[in-house]
Amino acid sequence: MKNSGLKNELQVAKIFVSGSDALPETNDDGVRLFKESDLTDGIISGKLTRPKYNTKELEKSVDTTIFELLPNNAPIGPPMVLRSIYEDALKRLDELNALLERLNVAIGERDSTIAELQSIIDQIRIELENEQLKANIAAEQSQIANGQIGETTIDLQNAIQNSINEAIARVSLTARVDALLQENESLREQLFGLSAQTAEGASSGTSNNFTATPNNPDGDAAQFEANIWAKTSYKNPLDMGVSIEVNNVTTDLTIDSISFTVSGGEGWFKVNSGQTSIAPETGATYECEFVDNVINGLKPRKKSGAFGIKYWSGRATNYTSDSLKISVTFSDGSTDEIIWSTNLRKNRG
Numbered sequence: 001m002k003n004s005g006l007k008n009e010l011q012v013a014k015i016f017v018s019g020s021d022a023l024p025e026t027n028d029d030g031v032r033l034f035k036e037s038d039l040t041d042g043i044i045s046g047k048l049t050r051p052k053y054n055t056k057e058l059e060k061s062v063d064t065t066i067f068e069l070l071p072n073n074a075p076i077g078p079p080m081v082l083r084s085i086y087e088d089a090l091k092r093l094d095e096l097n098a099l100l101e102r103l104n105v106a107i108g109e110r111d112s113t114i115a116e117l118q119s120i121i122d123q124i125r126i127e128l129e130n131e132q133l134k135a136n137i138a139a140e141q142s143q144i145a146n147g148q149i150g151e152t153t154i155d156l157q158n159a160i161q162n163s164i165n166e167a168i169a170r171v172s173l174t175a176r177v178d179a180l181l182q183e184n185e186s187l188r189e190q191l192f193g194l195s196a197q198t199a200e201g202a203s204s205g206t207s208n209n210f211t212a213t214p215n216n217p218d219g220d221a222a223q224f225e226a227n228i229w230a231k232t233s234y235k236n237p238l239d240m241g242v243s244i245e246v247n248n249v250t251t252d253l254t255i256d257s258i259s260f261t262v263s264g265g266e267g268w269f270k271v272n273s274g275q276t277s278i279a280p281e282t283g284a285t286y287e288c289e290f291v292d293n294v295i296n297g298l299k300p301r302k303k304s305g306a307f308g309i310k311y312w313s314g315r316a317t318n319y320t321s322d323s324l325k326i327s328v329t330f331s332d333g334s335t336d337e338i339i340w341s342t343n344l345r346k347n348r349g
Contacts, residue, residue, distance in 0.1 A: 265321030
């Protein structure tokens with residue numbers, strides 16, 4: 001038509017000025033509808049026709065089953081384990097090999113000591129047998145002297161005196177063997193015994209089969225009144241400076257497991273993991289360290305001349321409510337424990 005579509009200059013001008021506002025509003029579906037008499041937009045209306053299809057024939061054309069395609073089966077590989085499990089197994093194997101080496105060294109030292117003592121006992125036994133032989137000879141001589149009535153009294157007295165001397169020597173050697181055995185036991189007790197450990201400030205369990213000794217920093221221990229005590233340092237705030245020495249004072253039992261439990265309070269420190277088993281008459285040392293997020297963490301100092309040095313934030317505080325329990329399990333299945341009190345003086349500076 002002559003005045004429809006873009007030929008309608010008046011409508012085109014409205015569109016230039018107002019944009020889509022010059023057109024009728026859209027309905028709820030976003031479609032603009034026009035009356036048949038309104039041809040100012042350039043759209044000519046007409047009837048829509050919907051094509052008809054033979055639905056049954058269409059279903060026949062697509063209703064087919066494809067069976068020629070082969071299933072995509074995953075390939076079967078060799079049996080494997082996770083690399084993390086493999087690496088953990090290697091690490092455990094290295095730890096067991098290291099433990100075996102240490103145990104072999106301890107066994108070698110013990111066997112050497114036993115061999116040395118056995119050599120001393122064999123030597124003393126030889127001397128004792130010699131003295132017994134001399135005593136038997138003297139007894140025979142005494143019998144011969146008694147049978148020879150014609151011998152003089154002096155010879156008889158000499159023979160009796162020799163017998164007495166040999167008997168004294170035999171008793172003396174027996175006493176010497178007993179004294180050496182007692183000395184050996186005393187030395188073992190001095191090295192690994194309960195009395196030696198407790199004399200040095202160690203605590204013992206109820207079974208008296210193991211001891212634990214706190215190695216606290218130098219200072220006035222009476223001020224803290226605790227088994228484990230520490231105070232923060234200006235020069236080295238992260239160093240707690242405390243270790244625990246655990247000793248197995250038995251001669252035939254192994255400590256198969258050991259654990260350290262801090263409970264009852266804030267948990268201001270922890271005991272680092274270490275040796276998991278302790279052989280008879282040996283010991284192990286475990287280090288302690290602060291749990292900084294419990295005692296408010298470290299912050300850098302801002303004072304002049306102290307750049308890089310850190311201090312504990314928060315107020316100066318005493319932590320005394322925690323307790324440390326040391327629990328052990330022996331190779332015969334028995335258990336024992338020691339419970340210690342603790343005390344921390346946290347200084348801000």
